[in-house]
Amino acid sequence: MAATPYVTAEEFRAHPTYLDLDTLRSGIMDPDAQTAELTNVLLMASAWADTVCNQPLGAHRVDLSTQGRIDYDGHLVLFPSDRPVLSVAAVSYGSTLSRMTYQAAPAARVDTNQTIYIPVGRTAVRGRVWADITYTAGWVSTVLTDTAGPGDTFLTVGDATGILPGARYRLWSPGAEETVTVSPAWTPPAVTAALTAVTVPLAAPIVHAHTSGAGLSGMPADMRLAVINYTIAQLMRPDTAAEDSYPDTSLSPGTRQQDSRKDGSGLVAEAERILNSYARRM
Structure with missing residues (x-):
């Protein structure tokens, strides 16, 4: 299972989901607790994407x-x-x-x-x-472990696995998105089981400010959208028990599939359609 979700909580909040994300943990007012729970759901959605593709998608x-x-x-x-x-x-x-x-x-x-x-x-x-x-x-998917400001020529990431000299990656900070290129002269460290923060030099300075925890990714945009779509489906909650889509089926809330009712199954189907193009054939 990935150490961090393929889409961060901040990125998901910026997506036009129209969901109430401030009451994921009932009776708790702490915003950090709500963010932590959203991160948990995104981690599960990332693991689901791995399962659909028959391999870990992150590098x-x-x-x-x-x-x-x-x-x-x-x-x-x-x-x-x-x-x-x-x-x-x-x-x-x-x-x-x-x-x-x-x-x-x-x-x-x-x-x-x-x-x-x-x-x-x-x-x-x-x-x-x-x-x-x-x-x-796989595809690079990590987060910054330190802030970065305009003009900086390096980024510190929590997991440098898969990051290559001269390669281009996307910083997905909402409202400050930008693409960065790794210095061609950089020598990546050996991949080890114990992840440590690594400073990655860039070929050109960054333009925007980015906070610690911002996502740096080499994943295709539609792959990330699949994780978002599946997460939305998991967070769609019926208003009453009478609207429960599962009383007469074998489906469970964690495996929403095709269903004619408006319960998010269409989002799951679209997420699967996207991921099938990246799936490993067994």
Whole structure:
């Protein structure tokens, strides 16, 4: 499960949902408590999106043991489980499990079908081989852990997984959205299980002010919209028990599907339609 939702509470509040978001926790007046509960729902919606797509959507490390082949041109050809592939950290390969050749930071190329090609030389034994590969897949989704102001040439993020030199990402601060480009000279840190704040240099200064907690994302906009749509559906509450859409069905509020009644199921269907184009085929 993602450490932070793919859409922050601040971003969701700015979306035209027309929902009452100040009474999510009944009888509690503290705005921070309401924001915390909204964040919980957004985390669940993010996890739901992962489930629909059969993989984590946020950038993450993958350790895959698989079989591949070495082609005539001396390339190790591998088919990743999680996509899109952002970078390859290491690979081992061999005709037997007891004799594996290791490469750190190989010069990998990924084609449009997400097939990974790693040059290993024509002297390598051609044909089917065993392989262990460590790579980063998914889309960048993190938050700032410090404020940033106009003219700053760096951002401090809570999770730098997947952030690449020269790549462009979106800061989604409501009313101050902007796209930033990472410095091409930056060297990303190694991906580890323990996340620590990382300072990322930019190719050009930012234009707007951004607070700690602002979202930085490489996710497609429609993927984020799917998370928003599903969250809206979960927060739509009938006015009375007589309007409950589920008394005569096997559906539960957490799995709203097609239903002719106006209960948010259309939003879920649209969210699924969007996510299906990004889903990993099993």
